Amino acid sequence: EEVGPQEYVLIKMEVIPPFPPKLKVLEGRNVYLAAATLRPETLYGQTNCWMQPDEKYGTFEVNDIDIFILTARSARNLAHQVLSRVPEKPTCLAELCGRDLIGLQVKSPLAFNEIVYVLPMQNILTHKGTGIVISVPSDSPDDFIAFQELVTSPSMRVMYGVKDEWILPFKVIPVINVPGYGNETAKKVCFDLKIDSLNQKDKLAEAKEIAYLKGFHDGIMIVGEFKGRKVQEVKPLIKDMLLKTGGAILYYE
Ligand code: A2H
Secondary structure: OOOOOOEEEEEEEEEOOOOOHHHHHHOOOOEEEEEEEOOHHHHHHOOEEEEOOOOEEEEEEOOOOOEEEEOHHHHHHHHHHHOOOOOOOOOEEEEEEHHHHOOOEEEOOOOOOOOEEEEEOOOOOOOOOOOEEEEOOOOOHHHHHHHHHHHHOHHHHHHHOOOHHHHOOOOOOOOEEEOOOEOOHHHHHHHHOOOOOOOOHHHHHHHHHHHHHHHHHHOEEOOOOOOOOEHHHHHHHHHHHHHHOOOEEEEEO
């Protein structure tokens, strides 16, 4: 049941030039892909980000300096949350679909990977968050299985135009240790529940619940500024750090 608005940390992932054709008019400006997460402390282990290939996104001026790529729905919500004078509707500078940005290079705050690529995932919901998700295969079963599917299915890569060098070698980046689960909780939970496809929705929901609860309640950071400390304590600290350094803003829905 609803208990009021959910707070998300909206990660600002900087689009690296050269811009693709759909974004060419924006080159020279600060353009960010905006991803909504509940687990900002996992950002160190981000390997890529996910967009829904067949759905629409836009580029919006949601504040005075930055241009964000996100769904129109989330742009509208965000404008109401960050602007003092809200225009009738936020200006969309360019319309695009997820497919247009597959292979786009972005730079994410805190991520050990210098650059990460935009990759397609069918399970991304466009009516939740911004429709863009940071992918952390070490701690998210969805992310682990989606990445593994791309790695093991050349035909899926061809279908979406995903180049081998964007995903290979598949290297999970450990961030959190969970006693009894190790440093790659998502992989272990998916193995235990025998999940190898995004179509196993019920099992994936179960895996997500386990990985999320265990990671949050029992997890210990094994990397970063707060190495050795409990995830529960560290999550708000990393959130504040990201907000202070301009790597993220808050988003509610
Ligand atoms: B979380 P809740 Cl490591 N479609 O971030 C599908 N999933 C989405 C989404 C969308 N439009 N927007 C956000 N999400 C994901 C990291 C993470 C997340 C880890 C572990 C657990 C976890 C890395 N992906 O979430 O439905 C995002 O994935 C467990 C719940 O609002 C976001 O946080 O409760 C989470 O779902 C938000 O889920």
